[in-house]
Amino acid sequence: xxxxxxxxxxxxxxxxxxxxxxxxxxxxxxxxxxxxxxxxxxxxxxxxxxxxxxxxxxxxxxxxxxxxxxxxxxxxxxxxxxxxxxxxxxxxxxxxxxxxxxxxxxxx
Amino acid sequence: xxxxxxxxxxxxxxxxxxxxxxxxxxxxxxxxxxxxxxxxxxxxxxxxxxxxxxxxxxxxxxxxxxxxxxxxxxxxxxxxxxxxxxxxxxxxxxxxxxxxxxxxxxxxxxxxx
Numbered sequence: 001x002x003x004x005x006x007x008x009x010x011x012x013x014x015x016x017x018x019x020x021x022x023x024x025x026x027x028x029x030x031x032x033x034x035x036x037x038x039x040x041x042x043x044x045x046x047x048x049x050x051x052x053x054x055x056x057x058x059x060x061x062x063x064x065x066x067x068x069x070x071x072x073x074x075x076x077x078x079x080x081x082x083x084x085x086x087x088x089x090x091x092x093x094x095x096x097x098x099x100x101x102x103x104x105x106x107x108x
Numbered sequence: 109x110x111x112x113x114x115x116x117x118x119x120x121x122x123x124x125x126x127x128x129x130x131x132x133x134x135x136x137x138x139x140x141x142x143x144x145x146x147x148x149x150x151x152x153x154x155x156x157x158x159x160x161x162x163x164x165x166x167x168x169x170x171x172x173x174x175x176x177x178x179x180x181x182x183x184x185x186x187x188x189x190x191x192x193x194x195x196x197x198x199x200x201x202x203x204x205x206x207x208x209x210x211x212x213x214x215x216x217x218x219x220x221x
Contacts, residue, residue, distance in 0.1 A: 002150065033210060042214040043198060086150070088210075094139065094158070096210065098150035 003027050006087050006099035013106050019074040021102045023087030026068065030094070034061050034072045035086040037101070043086070046072075077106045110134050114199050114213030121189040121220045129184040129216050131199030137211075139202040140182040142166075142174065144195040145215075151198065157182055189220045 004025045013019050025032070034047045047054050047061040049070075054061050058077075063070040074081055087099040115130045133140065138159045143151040153166030157176040171193055173185040182201075186193060199213040 004150065035212075043200075043212040045209045045211070048209045088151075090210075095153070095156075096141070096151075098143075100148060100150045 002099070003097040004087055004089055004099040006085075006102050008102060009100070010103045011105070013077050013104070015078060015106055015108050017077050017106075019077050019081075019104065019106075021072045021085050021087075021104070023070045023072070023099060024068060025070075025087075025089045025097070027089060027091045027097065029065075029068075029089045030092055031090045032063055032070050033088040033090070033096075034070075035088055037084040037086060039083075046085075074104075079106045079108050082106050112199055112201050112211050112213040114197075114216050116216060117214065118217045119219070121186070121218065123189060123191065123220060125189050126185070126187050127189070129186070129197055129199070129218075131182045131184065131213060132180050133182075133199075133201040133211070134180065135201065135203065135211065136179060137201035137208075138179070138204045140176065141200040141202075141210075142172070142182070142184045143198045143200065144168065145198060146195050154184065154197075186218075191220050194218060194220045 007022045031050045035043050037043045049063050058075045060073040082105050084101040084103050086101045090096050112133045141156045142154040145151050152168045155174040157163045160179050163174050197216045202210045
């Protein structure tokens with residue numbers, strides 16, 4: 001069983017649609033990260049959060065510590081948002097656990 | 109700051125060869141990590157370091173070695189390469205504070221034939 005589960009695995013959306021990616025985890029955490037990976041490219045951190053909600057441009061990340069669940073929302077999606085989105089949690093021992101990623105394709 | 113710099117970007121090895129993946133960070137981060145990413149799988153931790161002179165095994169350390177003689181550098185050594193080591197490798201670093209985010213290198217695509 002993976003410590004971090006993401007859904008959906010694959011997602012195709014029309015440009016302009018509102019997108020939600022979900023992440024559930026089973027370990028006690030110090031922080032949760034949402035990462036973005038473009039094809040053939042590196043990995044960048046979008047958000048790090050340990051409670052509540054954060055917003056950056058069209059991206060919103062929320063976390064519910066009690067339910068061990070986080071969501072990443074993309075408003076007014078655009079083809080340049082096409083990427084793999086990875087949920088990662090850092091446990092209290094400073095180890096990271098990664099989900100397998102959600103592959104998002106936004107069609108013009 | 110250059111962030112986390114990994115080299116090489118691409119490499120093809122023959123079975124039994126050895127090589128070193130280089131990783132450097134210029135952010136004075138204490139924590140450094142090596143991960144491998146296989147298709148359809150999450151990132152798996154190979155080795156990590158919490159500071160210069162300190163390294164520890166992760167989830168999949170077999171076939172690899174690391175060293176951390178300075179804060180900046182964290183090379184990953186592959187001894188006697190095997191096809192199972194064909195993967196994408198990522199180096200990452202993070203600062204000491206719990207509020208610090210994690211930074212990744214661009215990745216190294218390694219094929220063992």
